[in-house]
Amino acid sequence: SQTIHQWPATLVQPVGSPLSLECTVEGTSNPNLYWYRQAAGRGLQLLFYSVGIGQISSEVPQNLSASRPQDRQFILSSKKLLLSDSGFYLCAWEGPGAKGEQFFGPGTRLTVL
Amino acid sequence: DQQVKQNSPSLSVQEGRISILNCDYTNSMFDYFLWYKKYPAEGPTFLISISSIKDKNEDGRFTVFLNKSAKHLSLHIVPSQPGDSAVYFCAAGSGGSYIPTFGRGTSLIVHP
Numbered sequence: 001s002q003t004i005h006q007w008p009a010t011l012v013q014p015v016g017s018p019l020s021l022e023c024t025v026e027g028t029s030n031p032n033l034y035w036y037r038q039a040a041g042r043g044l045q046l047l048f049y050s051v052g053i054g055q056i057s058s059e060v061p062q063n064l065s066a067s068r069p070q071d072r073q074f075i076l077s078s079k080k081l082l083l084s085d086s087g088f089y090l091c092a093w094e095g096p097g098a099k100g101e102q103f104f105g106p107g108t109r110l111t112v113l
Numbered sequence: 114d115q116q117v118k119q120n121s122p123s124l125s126v127q128e129g130r131i132s133i134l135n136c137d138y139t140n141s142m143f144d145y146f147l148w149y150k151k152y153p154a155e156g157p158t159f160l161i162s163i164s165s166i167k168d169k170n171e172d173g174r175f176t177v178f179l180n181k182s183a184k185h186l187s188l189h190i191v192p193s194q195p196g197d198s199a200v201y202f203c204a205a206g207s208g209g210s211y212i213p214t215f216g217r218g219t220s221l222i223v224h225p
Contacts, residue, residue: 034212042217043216043217043218044157044202044215044218046212046215049212059212090157092156099145099162099164099206099208100145100147100162100204100205100206100213101147101159102213104149104156104157104158105156106156107154107155109154
């Protein structure tokens with residue numbers, strides 16, 4: 001069966017510090033991978049998606065970046081966090097051709113102080 | 114510009130009654146629609162979907178209705194249970210895209 005892991009579960013970082021959130025998927029090959037952010041009252045905002053190793057598409061211009069160094073690994077990074085980066089970050093995967101049915105990880109609660 | 118709108122931020126229902134969650138969309142190219150359920154501090158979980166060629170899809174207590182002419186879909190939960198209390202997200206997408214568009218969610222509270 002497929003599982004998706006995200007870590008850390010919670011993170012408190014000062015403004016201007018770097019960020020690295022990791023997501024890994026097990027039990028599937030060549031998944032589409034996604035990073036979302038849920039800010040208070042804002043629903044799910046798609047940040048990045050990837051359809052393959054090294055292939056990253058950005059949906060929202062910001063100070064975040066994403067990388068996919070391996071088939072089942074997706075990393076969200078920032079060189080300098082802003083207060084507005086606080087939120088609940090979710091990684092998700094989707095099987096090829098599975099129309100929109102995504103499987104989400106447990107999320108990371110990021111607080112930037 | 115929100116292409117998927119959930120105009121009710123919250124809904125309160127008595128246990129055993131029907132819960133109806135609504136969703137409107139503006140993009141006529143959308144051809145698949147999904148509902149996700151999310152508990153606090155957890156990732157959303159897929160609940161049910163419907164293709165644009167159908168107007169109803171049922172899975173146990175959950176039924177999704179699609180009205181293409183009105184660009185409206187709804188999720189019915191019958192009977193509602195306290196464990197159904199969660200935020201429900203509507204999402205929609207088109208066949209040529211990998212990316213569903215999510216609504217902002219409706220918080221459902223089912224009272225015992």
